[in-house]
Amino acid sequence: MWVRVTGAMKEAFFPTRCLVCGSFFRNSRQENRSLKTFLQILSNWEQGFFGLEGFFQKTDLTKEHVEECLGMDAKVFVALMSPFICANCSDTYMAVESPICSTCGVVFESREGEDHDCGECLNAPKRFRMARSAGVYDKVLMAAIHCLKYKEKIQLARPLGVLLFMAFCRYWNKGNINLIVPIPLHKRKFRSRGFNTSFLLVKEWAFILKALNGALPVIPVAGDILVRKRWTEPQTGLGRKERLQNIKNAFGVSDSSKVKGKKILLVDDVYTTGATANECAKVLLRAGAARVDVLTLARAM
Ligand SMILES: [Zn+2]
Numbered sequence: 135m136w137v138r139v140t141g142a143m144k145e146a147f148f149p150t151r152c153l154v155c156g157s158f159f160r161n162s163r164q165e166n167r168s169l170k171t172f173l174q175i176l177s178n179w180e181q182g183f184f185g186l187e188g189f190f191q192k193t194d195l196t197k198e199h200v201e202e203c204l205g206m207d208a209k210v211f212v213a214l215m216s217p218f219i220c221a222n223c224s225d226t227y228m229a230v231e232s233p234i235c236s237t238c239g240v241v242f243e244s245r246e247g248e249d250h251d252c253g254e255c256l257n258a259p260k261r262f263r264m265a266r267s268a269g270v271y272d273k274v275l276m277a278a279i280h281c282l283k284y285k286e287k288i289q290l291a292r293p294l295g296v297l298l299f300m301a302f303c304r305y306w307n308k309g310n311i312n313l314i315v316p317i318p319l320h321k322r323k324f325r326s327r328g329f330n331t332s333f334l335l336v337k338e339w340a341f342i343l344k345a346l347n348g349a350l351p352v353i354p355v356a357g358d359i360l361v362r363k364r365w366t367e368p369q370t371g372l373g374r375k376e377r378l379q380n381i382k383n384a385f386g387v388s389d390s391s392k393v394k395g396k397k398i399l400l401v402d403d404v405y406t407t408g409a410t411a412n413e414c415a416k417v418l419l420r421a422g423a424a425r426v427d428v429l430t431l432a433r434a435m
């Protein structure tokens with residue numbers, strides 16, 4: 135009871151400040167920011183995070199399964215972010231929903247019809263097999279990524295990593311991926327920022343996978359295989375052509391024996407034009423990777 139009383143007092147005297155809008159809000163999960171708690175949020179869910187085990191056993195995900203997951207996703211976002219972001223802000227989250235491009239994952243403006251390849255992917259085939267994202271790069275997700283990357287709100291990495299893992303469950307099945315490669319930062323950038331967002335997002339996946347009791351094998355994360363060979367200007371503010379030019383030959387593989395024959399999942403925070411992901415996929419395939427897929431937290435519209 136004492137714990138409850140002190141908890142209630144804390145809540146009354148120290149309400150949480152929303153990282154996005156700055157307003158104070160009441161938050162019952164103030165103290166609970168452990169990975170276990172975030173997993174519990176998911177396991178308490180109607181569809182159940184651990185109910186997702188079933189997905190891993192399937193060889194083929196039907197559209198219904200994907201949609202079932204997607205329906206859950208927006209509410210899961212609110213629950214996951216509740217220690218840091220108020221419900222008003224969290225409610226603006228938009229999960230990526232079909233119809234999307236089967237290859238690059240771009241969300242089509244028309245909300246009718248099936249997934250199909252977009253004109254751009256037909257014109258200039260991508261090097262990766264497919265790219266998928268959790269949510270649309272807008273409103274709360276955009277704000278949360280900015281908080282994490284530029285305001286060093288590292289505490290957001292954990293719930294966002296769980297969200298990314300949910301997206302992974304939606305689109306990939308058991309055994310489909312055997313190496314996770316976060317897109318690296320240049321050493322200089324890494325030194326000034328102190329962390330690589332992409333790596334932080336997948337850092338705890340091994341624990342999540344273990345919590346699934348072997349439903350999915352633990353997939354190794356290789357943070358040092360893909361390297362930035364040269365400094366590149368930030369892609370922000372550049373057009374499509376400039377982005378391609380800017381990123382060309384910027385990456386290399388440090389040890390090709392580690393990627394040979396591997397089905398790789400490239401991970402990044404935002405997919406904008408896909409120039410970076412495509413360039414990385416090219417380098418990894420050249421080094422002998424069997425296949426490259428891409429997963430990002432957010433997808434620019
Ligand atoms: Zn807010």
Ligand SMILES: [Zn+2]
Pocket residue numbers: 235236237238239240251252253254255
């Ligand atoms: Zn496309």
